[in-house]
Structures are given as C-alpha cells and as structure tokens.
Amino acid sequence: MSLDKFFEEATGLLGSRWVLLSDWQRYPYSRDYWPILVYKELSGGRASLPSGVVLPGSEGEVVELLELAGRHGVQIVAYGGGSGVLGGAVPDKNWVVMDLSRLDWIDWYDEESGIVDVGAGVYLKTLEEWLNKQGKTLRHFPQSFPEAVIGGLISTRSIGQYSTGYGGIEDLVRGLNVAVPSVGLVRIKPSPRRSVLLPLEQMFIGGEGLYGVITRAYLSAYDLPECSEKVGWISASFKNSLGNARSIVRRRIPPDLFRVYDEKESPLHFGVDGSVSIGVVEGECNVVEAKIEGIGKIVNADPWEGAELADKWLSKRFNVISDLWKLYELGMGFETIEISVPWGSAYDLYDSSMKSLGKLDRVFFTGVHASHFYQSGVALYYTIAYSLENIGDTYNSIWDTLMGEVSKHSASISHHHGVGRMRAKYLEAEYGPSGTELLSKLKNCLDPTSILRDKFFGGKS
Numbered sequence: 045m046s047l048d049k050f051f052e053e054a055t056g057l058l059g060s061r062w063v064l065l066s067d068w069q070r071y072p073y074s075r076d077y078w079p080i081l082v083y084k085e086l087s088g089g090r091a092s093l094p095s096g097v098v099l100p101g102s103e104g105e106v107v108e109l110l111e112l113a114g115r116h117g118v119q120i121v122a123y124g125g126g127s128g129v130l131g132g133a134v135p136d137k138n139w140v141v142m143d144l145s146r147l148d149w150i151d152w153y154d155e156e157s158g159i160v161d162v163g164a165g166v167y168l169k170t171l172e173e174w175l176n177k178q179g180k181t182l183r184h185f186p187q188s189f190p191e192a193v194i195g196g197l198i199s200t201r202s203i204g205q206y207s208t209g210y211g212g213i214e215d216l217v218r219g220l221n222v223a224v225p226s227v228g229l230v231r232i233k234p235s236p237r238r239s240v241l242l243p244l245e246q247m248f249i250g251g252e253g254l255y256g257v258i259t260r261a262y263l264s265a266y267d268l269p270e271c272s273e274k275v276g277w278i279s280a281s282f283k284n285s286l287g288n289a290r291s292i293v294r295r296r297i298p299p300d301l302f303r304v305y306d307e308k309e310s311p312l313h314f315g316v317d318g319s320v321s322i323g324v325v326e327g328e329c330n331v332v333e334a335k336i337e338g339i340g341k342i343v344n345a346d347p348w349e350g351a352e353l354a355d356k357w358l359s360k361r362f363n364v365i366s367d368l369w370k371l372y373e374l375g376m377g378f379e380t381i382e383i384s385v386p387w388g389s390a391y392d393l394y395d396s397s398m399k400s401l402g403k404l405d406r407v408f409f410t411g412v413h414a415s416h417f418y419q420s421g422v423a424l425y426y427t428i429a430y431s432l433e434n435i436g437d438t439y440n441s442i443w444d445t446l447m448g449e450v451s452k453h454s455a456s457i458s459h460h461h462g463v464g465r466m467r468a469k470y471l472e473a474e475y476g477p478s479g480t481e482l483l484s485k486l487k488n489c490l491d492p493t494s495i496l497r498d499k500f501f502g503g504k505s
C-alpha cells in the first residue's frame with residue numbers, strides 16, 4: 045500500500061483543495077451517528093481519523109480515484125451525510141474517505157415523466173425544497189431529513205415517515221449510475237420498471253458502498269397532495285393497535301404516515317395511557333375523507349378527534365438530538381434498533397423481546413413503536429435507554445439479546461438502518477451461510493482487491 049503515492053496522484057487529478065490531509069479537516073469524517081462512537085467522543089475519547097479525504101467533482105473523477113486506489117492498494121469508504129447510525133461510513137485509520145458532496149446537481153431528466161436527475165451528494169432537504177417550488181415532492185422524510193444525502197439514502201435502503209403511502213427509497217429509484225471497481229461507470233438508465241435479468245439498480249440499493257459508489261440517481265417525484273389531514277385514536281393495548289393496523293392496511297386504506305405506539309411510549313410522547321395511533325392521510329380531498337371514515341369503522345373511534353395527537357408529534361418529528369442530550373446529561377445513552385417481522389409473529393416477538401430486554405442490567409427503559417406497515421408484516425422500532433457505565437458490555441448485550449429474539453421469531457435483522465459495522469456479525473442470521481457466501485462472492489467479483497470498505501468478508505483493513 046502506498047498512501048503517499050495515492051495522495052500525490054489524487055492531488056494531481058483533483059487539485060490540492062479537494063484532498064484533505066490535515067487533522068482538523070479529517071476530524072469530521074471520523075464518525076457518523078453510531079451511538080457507541082458519539083458517546084466515546086462526548087466522554088473525551090478520540091476516534092481514529094482516516095488517512096485523508098478526497099472530494100471528486102465529477103463521475104469520471106470517482107472512477108479514476110477507484111482506479112488509483114486499486115493501483116496503490118488503498119481502501120476507500122464512501123461518505124454521504126454521515127447520518128448513518130451503525131458506523132457504515134466510519135473509516136479505519138488507513139482508509140481514505142471519499143466525500144461525494146461535490147456531486148451536487150439537480151436537474152429534470154424528464155419533466156413530463158416526473159423523473160429528476162440528481163447527483164449522489166445532494167442533500168435530501170435541498171432536493172425536496174427544489175421539488176416543492178415546482179409543485180412536486182419525493183415525500184421521503186426519514187427523521188434524519190436535514191442531514192442525509194441521496195447516495196447515502198440509497199446505499200442504506202432508507203425509509204421515511206410517509207412510507208405507508210409512498211414506500212421506501214427503493215420505490216423512488218428509477219435508474220442509477222454506479223462506479224464499480226472491476227468495471228468502471230455502470231449507467232442504468234431510468235425506467236418505470238424492467239424485466240431484464242437482474243435489475244441492476246436493485247443490486248446497489250442497500251449495498252452500503254461495498255459493491256460500488258453511487259454517483260447519480262434518477263428518482264420519481266409525486267405531485268404535492270391536494271389535502272393532508274391529521275388523525276389519531278387511542279386503543280387499550282399495543283396488541284389491539286397492531287391488530288387494527290393490520291386490518292387498515294389489508295383494506296388498503298392506511299394513512300400515508302402511520303405510527304402506532306406501545307403502552308411504554310404512549311405516555312412518554314403523548315402523556316396518554318394505553319396505546320396511541322396517529323396518522324396523516326393525503327391525496328384528493330374526497331378520497332381522504334372516505335379513507336378516514338373507513339379507518340374510523342375499523343378502530344371504532346372518530347379519527348378526526350385525535351388530530352391534536354398527530355399535531356403534537358409532527359411539531360417535534362425531527363428533534364432526536366435534543367432528546368439524546370437530555371438523557372446524556374442524566375448519564376444515560378439511548379439506542380434505536382429497527383427490525384421487520386411478518387404479522388404472524390409480530391406480537392409474540394414484541395412480547396418476548398420486551399421480557400428479555402427488561403431483564404438486562406443497566407437497561408432503564410425499552411419502548412416500541414411501529415411506523416412502517418405492509419400487507420405481510422410490520423417494522424418494530426425499539427428505543428432503549430441504558431446507563432453509560434460499562435457502555436461496551438451493556439451495548440453488546442442489548443444487541444445480542446434483541447438479535448437473538450429476532451432469530452427465534454424468523455424476523456429480519458434490519459428494516460432500514462442497514463448493517464454498517466454493528467450488524468455485520470448477525471449477517472448469517474438473515475441470509476444463512478449460503479446467502480452470506482453469495483454476498484461475499486459478489487463482493488469478490490465486483491471488487492476483487494477490496495478497494496471499497498470491507499468489514500464483512502475478510503477483505504483488507
């Protein structure tokens with residue numbers, strides 16, 4: 045490996061302004077929002093810095109940098125907004141970070157088809173505001189909306205708060221350009237749908253920068269809705285709420301934004317006993333009204349009456365960091381873990397995991413809500429508060445306990461945060477040994493010398 049030669053040639057290619065080598069320039073890239081690293085930094089610990097940061101200004105430069113890295117035996121990690129929560133964008137000390145933020149164009153590819161051509165480094169918030177000015181929207185609102193960028197969102201297969209109505213990022217991606225180490229720039233043109241062997245764009249949605257670097261995306265935009273109405277209701281228990289949610293989804297009338305809270309989270313967020321459900325129903329006004337009426341019949345309540353519950357949540361929906369601070373000042377950390385599970389075992393998993401997590405030392409609180417719903421199942425989102433004392437042991441026992449429960453109930457280890465570093469050890473629980481071997485073989489085929497970060501398959505580190 046020759047890092048010096050790599051940086052010398054990268055400087056020749058990009059200019060010295062776009063090759064960052066001093067400590068203060070590398071420092072912001074030493075972590076993402078993986079709690080274990082955030083708490084380490086808050087307690088004065090020092091994360092390891094990457095050996096340098098390169099900022100390509102074009103798709104061609106991304107390809108050339110990968111080629112340079114291959115020639116000099118250097119390992120690269122792609123960096124989007126750094127809002128990932130599992131350490132996916134975090135470099136080891138010999139790695140080079142590739143920050144894609146200069147790939148920041150937004151343009152209509154085809155205005156009539158509603159397909160926007162966007163650089164991988166564009167902030168989601170910037171794109172949404174650009175679209176809104178033209179009466180359009182992606183309706184993709186992860187809680188990290190102000191921080192996340194397009195390449196990172198696609199690479200983690202992200203999902204937003206309006207997922208029941210508008211789907212996840214995978215439902216918006218119509219085409220992609222990806223720089224693949226063994227191939228060069230792959231251009232997957234935009235199409236409403238295709239049936240042409242493996243849909244190549246799907247190989248990279250959720251790929252976490254292991255198989256290629258996304259440089260460009262073609263995304264579908266929606267028209268802004270005519271009406272957007274808030275609703276809410278309270279049920280006796282989370283079990284009842286989940287049963288109602290399943291009926292609502294099965295009858296294809298779910299709110300576009302739909303959230304159901306258990307008996308632990310409902311008092312915390314809404315000051316209410318029982319299990320709160322909130323929603324936002326969008327679209328043509330007459331359709332919205334009919335849907336709300338249908339929901340009311342299923343839940344046996346008037347959903348309009350709980351509108352202020354939805355309002356309360358909407359007004360604070362991006363405020364996670366201030367909650368993190370409040371707990372930190374009390375000597376507590378918090379972790380969020382999301383999984384997905386078929387309806388058939390959803391409540392059993394919830395019940396049994398709450399019991400197991402409740403037995404752990406130094407865990408003060410576990411609450412769950414469901415905010416993404418499907419015909420076949422639901423995503424459960426755990427919020428866990430724990431003592432920062434002995435954080436390493438506590439943190440690992442929380443993860444091992446919940447992932448153990450997930451395995452027992454045939455659930456999926458992640459619904460939308462991805463794998464990053466934290467979940468790498470649970471990969472076999474998802475795909476089994478042969479599925480994991482297939483992923484490893486794909487990695488070897490697309491990136492035979494492990495230029496792109498590899499904490500999974502025994503590549504260099």
Ligand SMILES: Cc1cc2nc3c(=O)[nH]c(=O)nc-3n(C[C@H](O)[C@H](O)[C@H](O)COP(=O)(O)OP(=O)(O)OC[C@H]3O[C@@H](n4cnc5c(N)ncnc54)[C@H](O)[C@@H]3O)c2cc1C
Pocket residue numbers: 076077121122123124125126127128129132133144164185186187188191192193194195196197198199200201202203204205251252253254256257258259364365460461462464
């Ligand atoms: C407060 C908070 C709330 C959150 N809420 C949500 C939520 O509601 N829904 C949700 O889905 N997620 C959520 N997340 C997680 C996070 O925002 C998402 O995973 C997001 O998609 C990461 O985007 P990013 O641009 O910050 O990516 P980064 O963190 O920079 O990178 C994520 C991964 O993608 C890779 N990568 C980045 N850019 C590229 C590229 N161009 N090509 C190939 N690989 C690339 C990185 O190497 C890394 O492995 C939340 C995070 C926080 C901190």
